[in-house]
Amino acid sequence: MNIYDIKSPDDIKHCSIPELEDLCVQIREFLIDSVSKTGGHLSSNLGIVELSVAMHYVFSTPQDKFLFDVGHQSYVHKILTGRVSQFPTLRQYKGLAGFQKRNESEHDAWEAGHSSTSLSGALGMAIARDLRHEDFEVVPVIGDGALSGGMAMEALNQIGALNSKMVIIFNDNNMSISKNVGAMDEAFTRLRTSRPYNNLKEDLKGALSGTKTGSAVLKSMRSVKNAVKANVVDTSIFGEFNLDYIGPVDGHDLRTLIKVLHNAKNHDGPIVVHVMTKKGKGYSFAEEDKEGNWHGVSQFDPQSGQTLAKMPAGHLSWSEVISKTLIDLAQQDERIVGITPAMIGGSKLRDFFNEFPERAFDCGIAEEHAMTFAAGLATSGIRPFISVYSSFLQRAYDQINHDVARMDLPVVIGIDRCGLVGEDGETHHGVFDITMLRSIPNMILSQPKDAIEAQNLMYTAFMQSHPFTIRYPRGNTPYQKLKHYTPLEIGSWTSWQMDTYEVIIITYGPDVDRIISKAKVNQLPVRVVNARFFKPIDTMMLEEICAQKKPVIIYESDMLAGGLSSAILEYVNDHHLATEFIRLGIRDHYVTHGSLPQLRKLEHLDINSLCELILDLIKEKHHAN
Structure with a gap:
């Protein structure tokens, strides 16, 4: 099986275990090579290769619903759902998204970029399925870092109470972006290293290897599960939420994963499948990373692991x-x-x-x-x-x-x-x-x-x-370190101007110096105001600006609604100050993914578009005169 031949998950369902294992090798090689060119989330996807393959081997999307918590580890899922040829466009404008995207594929049932949402979303889907008397599986995948989020705990509380059927895959790699912290992580560490845990891990492996799929396996699995619950889990969070549990399972052992998922699929009610994976699996630089440097990467050299993005001197x-x-x-x-x-x-x-x-x-x-x-x-x-x-x-x-x-x-x-x-x-x-x-x-x-x-x-x-x-x-x-700090007056703005100016631009952040630099090069007759405070605003300078009766452009790279221009217009209206304002910013929509220059141009916030607007305003003014 060549990954470029995969058009849907059905293409892998008749593969043998050795063929699937070879596919996993191909996927890892492909991910390292592809992400080195585009940048993206690498370690989390390398760690979930076998698990993703096993999920698609056992379950059937789009009928069954996969919810990847956060979603940045869905690259393997995208490969297995026929999107491998699109990976050169990963995270580029109009290209493949770096997260699950509902409008990108029917196989993407959920989308998120923040952690700890999958369990709540999964419960909603499961309850909706039951209310509509439908028949499909709901499979959220959540990591040990995301499981520490309060929202995940709230969801577990209701999942245990409502008892609606779902397979919760607990992807345990002992890492979120960087090393996990807190009492919950310590509890998972005790679980991973406890004697009952390690004994039961061998019992589980024996039960799976010595039994065929079907009722005999379920019986064996239940005995292992009950032993886990009695000896280990009741001291961890899952037992406290009254959830059934199977595991621990080696997340890189395909044969075991497939058997466990088959049996979890046949379980009645919610069940947690505890899968142990290694973040960055198969790429030494990512495997050895404890600081999160390989979580999200820019372009890099696959051989040396060195980033191709260089910081300018100074x-x-x-x-x-x-x-x-x-x-x-x-x-x-x-x-x-x-x-x-x-x-x-x-x-x-x-x-x-x-x-x-x-x-x-x-x-x-x-x-x-x-x-x-x-x-x-x-x-x-x-x-x-x-x-x-x-x-x-x-x-x-x-x-x-x-x-x-x-x-x-x-x-x-x-x-x-x-x-x-x-x-x-x-x-x-x-x-x-x-x-x-x-x-x-x-x-x-x-x-x-x-x-x-x-x-x-x-x-x-x-x-x-x-x-x-x-x-x-x-x-x-x-950057240059200051020897002495200067306190800034709260609400104060500053300004820069050409010797004579016809248009005033109010902006903030790095755009201030970008616009000043452009004005100097192109001899634009402008005054540039650095609105470094959004609240409170510099009302004295604003009143002085309004008194000049010149065109004013408010240039902000954030949402217009409720932003800097809203603050300015509120004050101007309340104090009966009349002047002409042109507002540039992001209007009532979400902005897609792409490079910053592309997105700024898409939103008409690039410096060249601003210069064209300035020149048009000057021409209009001269024509009117």
Whole structure:
């Protein structure tokens, strides 16, 4: 069987075990080669090859429903459902998505980009099936990292109570993006290393190898399952939720996986199949990775494992700028602590964790808890900094509103990966946080245009006694460490202008310097305003701008509804200030995946489109005169 000959999962159902094992080798080789060219999620997909093959061998999509938690590990599923020829377009504009996508294939029953959603979605599908008297299997696949999410726990609670038939595959690789943390991970570690566990693992293997499929296997499996439940599981989460359990199963042993899944399929009610896999399986660089560096990768050399993306000299990622400033401030103020929900590597907080191990807290995949934990620290004189990707911050809206802002607590929130993020697409674009937070009282919202302003905003944030957000994008910026910090006036904007100007542009973040650079090169008669605070806004400068009666472009790379332009128009309307505004930003739709230049052009937010608009406004003005 050649992977390029697979048009649907039916094509593998008549293969022998040796043929399936050969297919797994091909898939791993293909994944390494393909992802090295496009970038994407590598380790998680290498770890789930045999499991995905076994699932499609036993179950039948699209009738049966597969829900991959988060969805970034669905590459093998895409190969087995006839999409291998599209992999050169992976994560590119109008190409194959990096996650399950319902409009991409009938085999994609669910789509997500955030963790811990699969069990709730699966229960909904199972109950809908039962209400409609239909007959199909519901198979969510959830990892040990995602299982620590509160939403997964809520779903398990109801799954155990409703007893609707489903096969829950617990993909246990002892890793999420980076190493898991917390009491639940410790419980799973005890389960993996316990004597009953290892004895029962051999019993399970013997039961499967010595019995044919059918009632005899089910009887043998039930005896093993009952022994597990009596000796191991009642001390873990599954027994507490009254869920039946089969496992542990070697996630890279195809023969065993297929037999276990066949029998789980015949089980009445919900059952957990505990599968042990190795993240990055088959590629030494990914297998040995403990920091999450091979979780999501850019283009790389498959032979050396070296990335092909090079950092420009004198640049750091925005995350590193924030992290280095946090370390410097924490050296001066022992009250400062750092918090992350499972993103030590992504948020570049590793150095902070190494230098201040007693003041650094990884809460696991639990944004809600992390935010209220920060609020609790702030009530007791500690100065918490919490770094959260903008896309994941959405999960903590209630905690920011109810627990942080309502009590007006001095929590500094670093909103990483704000704005359009590119290839990960609509589940990961960080374009909603300004809209989400601007209506909440007591909040201060900001974004720096460069590394100097970022450092000064961090310094300013820790001088305040109110909730303070600093958003920063994916990507790099020129960096030089400040010797002395300068506090910034809350709500203040700055501006730059040509000697004479006819159009005013209000924008924020790195776009400020991009537009200034373009204006200098093309001698555009513009004034560029750096609106570094979204809340409060600089009303004095805004009133001065309105008094000039010049065309004003508000240029924002986030959602227009509720964003910077909304704040400006509200103030202008309430204070009866008349001027002409043109709003550029993302309108009422989700933005697809693709490169940042492609997406900006698609949304008419590229600098060339802005320049054309400026020239058109100038021509119109001259023509009118």
